[in-house]
Amino acid sequence: MTAFNKRVYTLSELAAHAGGEVSGNGDAQISAVGTLAQSQSHQISFLTNTKYKPQLARTKAGAVILHESMKGDCPVPALVHKNPHAAFARIAQLFDTTPAVTTGVADSAIVAASAAVGANVSLGHHVIIEDNVVLGDNVVIGANAIIRKGARIGENTVIYPSVTIYHDVVIGKRVTIHSQTVIGAAGFGYANDSGTWLPIPQTGSVQIGDDSQIGALSSIDRGAMEDTLIGKNVIIDNQVQVGHNCIIEDHSCICGATGIAGSVHIGKHVIIGGGVGINGHISICDNVQVTGYTMIVQDITEPGLYSSGQPAMKNRDWRKNTVRLRQIDTLFERVKALEKQ
Numbered sequence: 001m002t003a004f005n006k007r008v009y010t011l012s013e014l015a016a017h018a019g020g021e022v023s024g025n026g027d028a029q030i031s032a033v034g035t036l037a038q039s040q041s042h043q044i045s046f047l048t049n050t051k052y053k054p055q056l057a058r059t060k061a062g063a064v065i066l067h068e069s070m071k072g073d074c075p076v077p078a079l080v081h082k083n084p085h086a087a088f089a090r091i092a093q094l095f096d097t098t099p100a101v102t103t104g105v106a107d108s109a110i111v112a113a114s115a116a117v118g119a120n121v122s123l124g125h126h127v128i129i130e131d132n133v134v135l136g137d138n139v140v141i142g143a144n145a146i147i148r149k150g151a152r153i154g155e156n157t158v159i160y161p162s163v164t165i166y167h168d169v170v171i172g173k174r175v176t177i178h179s180q181t182v183i184g185a186a187g188f189g190y191a192n193d194s195g196t197w198l199p200i201p202q203t204g205s206v207q208i209g210d211d212s213q214i215g216a217l218s219s220i221d222r223g224a225m226e227d228t229l230i231g232k233n234v235i236i237d238n239q240v241q242v243g244h245n246c247i248i249e250d251h252s253c254i255c256g257a258t259g260i261a262g263s264v265h266i267g268k269h270v271i272i273g274g275g276v277g278i279n280g281h282i283s284i285c286d287n288v289q290v291t292g293y294t295m296i297v298q299d300i301t302e303p304g305l306y307s308s309g310q311p312a313m314k315n316r317d318w319r320k321n322t323v324r325l326r327q328i329d330t331l332f333e334r335v336k337a338l339e340k341q
Contacts, residue, residue, distance in 0.1 A: 007031070009094065011063045014044065015079050017094070018087035020065070024077030028062050033092045036061065044079070046088040065091070101142040101158055124161060136173065148184075154210065166222060172210035172232070179216045183208070187221040187228075187244020187262060200224065202244060209234065209250065218242075221262075231268070243280065255292070275309075 009017075012026035034043035036052055039061035046065035047056055056064065056073055063077045065084045081087040102124035105111075109123040115133040124143035129135070133147050136155030141147065143161040151165045154173035159165070163177050166184030177183065189200035204223025209232035214220070218236055221244040222228060228242065231250035236242070240254050243262035248254065252270040261280035266272070270284055273292035278284075284300045293309030300306060313321075 020081035
């Protein structure tokens with residue numbers, strides 16, 4: 001069978017690949033991944049959330065990846081791993097059905113004479129590579145993408161169709177950037193002169209570290225005078241705005257629809273939930289988790305979990321609580337008066 005999602009693996013082979021142990025029939029034949037509820041006998045699934053444990057007893061999967069603590073409840077062969085989700089990710093990569101972004105160099109691609117193009121580079125239809133661009137070996141650039149003057153892209157990086165990389169941006173090795181994302185557009189820098197906005201040229205750039213992943217329709221602005229810096233193995237979801245001169249350090253995660261204002265410094269191993277707003281010139285230390293729809297308006301200096309978004313409730317309760325919230329100031333003044341008495 002071919003290497004493109006066709007090879008059949010034994011469970012023992014998958015366990016060796018993911019670094020786990022087999023419980024049950026190691027010769028079980030696996031050719032795809034699936035959910036606990038819908039998998040068939042040729043598929044492997046996983047269980048990490050106890051919410052889905054009732055599905056385990058009814059699963060028809062050929063095998064399930066799970067933690068040692070759940071091995072005894074598994075009615076089918078198991079791949080036992082200390083981190084089942086990570087093991088599933090490694091195994092799912094073997095069965096990835098995503099087609100290649102492009103192969104070869106399309107006749108309609110335009111490459112400047114001064115560009116340096118590495119070996120085995122693929123350029124889709126209507127790709128534009130401007131002057132002094134450097135493309136490393138095995139770079140793949142999808143149709144209609146534009147790589148502007150002086151940009152540098154490291155080896156084995158994949159850029160999906162309709163991405164725009166502005167001038168002098170530096171992208172590391174094995175980076176993935178999804179469609180319609182813009183890297184290096186002008187940061188939001190303006191001065192106000194008697195009501196008239198004057199644009200401030202943004203003369204910095206953007207640097208993205210190795211093994212990072214940028215989702216679709218996201219924007220990472222170039223710095224005003226120094227570069228915007230994205231570290232190694234940073235994952236940024238769809239529709240995320242990263243303002244000018246931000247620094248996001250290694251292994252951090254920014255979820256969808258988050259807006260990060262300029263000059264924010266986010267440390268290592270930080271996870272920012274969806275829809276979070278971060279005020280400008282804020283610093284967030286390492287190992288922080290921020291839940292969705294939180295508004296961050298001051299520095300976070302201690303690791304831990306932070307929240308400010310209000311969970312949904314019945315409208316009647318929300319209206320009642322809103323009225324009470326408006327009464328807090330009056331209540332506070334009454335309590336002060338009582339304390340004086």
